[in-house]
Amino acid sequence: MLLSATLVVALTACSGAGAEQGPNDPNAQTNARSGDQGEALSGERAGERATAQADDPRPLVLTTFTVLADIARNVAGEHLRVESITTPGAEIHGYEPTPGDLRRASGADLIVDNGMHLEAWFEQFVADLDAPHRVATTGIDAIEIASGEAAGTQNPHAWMSPLAAQRYVDNLVEAFAELDPEHAADYRANGEAYKAELRAVHEELVTAVEELPESQRVLVTCEGAFSYLARDAGLEERYLWAVNAERQATPRRVAAAIDAVREQRVPAVFCESTVSDAPMQRVVESTDAVFGGTLYVDSLSAADGPVPTYLELIRHDADVIATALTGASEGEKE
Numbered sequence: 001m002l003l004s005a006t007l008v009v010a011l012t013a014c015s016g017a018g019a020e021q022g023p024n025d026p027n028a029q030t031n032a033r034s035g036d037q038g039e040a041l042s043g044e045r046a047g048e049r050a051t052a053q054a055d056d057p058r059p060l061v062l063t064t065f066t067v068l069a070d071i072a073r074n075v076a077g078e079h080l081r082v083e084s085i086t087t088p089g090a091e092i093h094g095y096e097p098t099p100g101d102l103r104r105a106s107g108a109d110l111i112v113d114n115g116m117h118l119e120a121w122f123e124q125f126v127a128d129l130d131a132p133h134r135v136a137t138t139g140i141d142a143i144e145i146a147s148g149e150a151a152g153t154q155n156p157h158a159w160m161s162p163l164a165a166q167r168y169v170d171n172l173v174e175a176f177a178e179l180d181p182e183h184a185a186d187y188r189a190n191g192e193a194y195k196a197e198l199r200a201v202h203e204e205l206v207t208a209v210e211e212l213p214e215s216q217r218v219l220v221t222c223e224g225a226f227s228y229l230a231r232d233a234g235l236e237e238r239y240l241w242a243v244n245a246e247r248q249a250t251p252r253r254v255a256a257a258i259d260a261v262r263e264q265r266v267p268a269v270f271c272e273s274t275v276s277d278a279p280m281q282r283v284v285e286s287t288d289a290v291f292g293g294t295l296y297v298d299s300l301s302a303a304d305g306p307v308p309t310y311l312e313l314i315r316h317d318a319d320v321i322a323t324a325l326t327g328a329s330e331g332e333k334e
């Protein structure tokens, strides 16, 4: 008993070194289960979990990715424990859940996914779980993917429209009120307050793009993840591949992007934080465009990074896009 306690102390000390760990880190969950001051050091996983639940009696809501977790936290307020299965920076489309993810999920009171085939792994993940799950995008009018292997299917990145994200909020309010009826009024109030912030950030986005000359309102990215944002903001969207699930920057697609950038004299192109920007750098090398910066879509950054929240993600992307497309940085290129 003493030996196992010592071992767990050692393990906790190692994994606990990252004091910066956000709530989205699976290790953070392990640490939480281990207790703060050794109370839960009895070793057995079940015992740890029981102690963690005793420490935090709030229902556990698990979401599939960090953006959704942040939106959900804004609705949940203090009443629910909201965590993300994937960590900041993770690739969400083709993620491979770990046995640890399944263990966490088996203890969840509610699991929320984005749906629209964003999480290719989700159906199998929840197949053997008892916890109820809800789809955050229910009721949203999907934009269809225009090209590639997934042509004709729903583009899953609906959260990139702050206006559509209001429907995420409504769905979460409903799900949380069902899970925890006692606090239903708080969830509704939190949801309304957050939706006002979403409308405000939408206005900021539209205003930023409106300041661009009309001919420069072209957004060229790696993944076609900006269809909703481009629609809202009045941008023309081009991309190297439609969804990360295929992620094929074929020579033909790169060549097509190079042609388009040249023809439309696009001043800057972009790529997303969760994928390699190497194919887009080839576009930069072959055109007058500069690399305009890294955009965030499928994941938030770590807490000390540029986009620790969803609202900051939209603000960051709007700012990077508008700044680079003004052509102000054109002179930097040889």
Ligand SMILES: [Zn+2]
Binding pocket: 093, 157, 223, 225, 243, 244, 297, 298
């Ligand atoms: Zn994506």
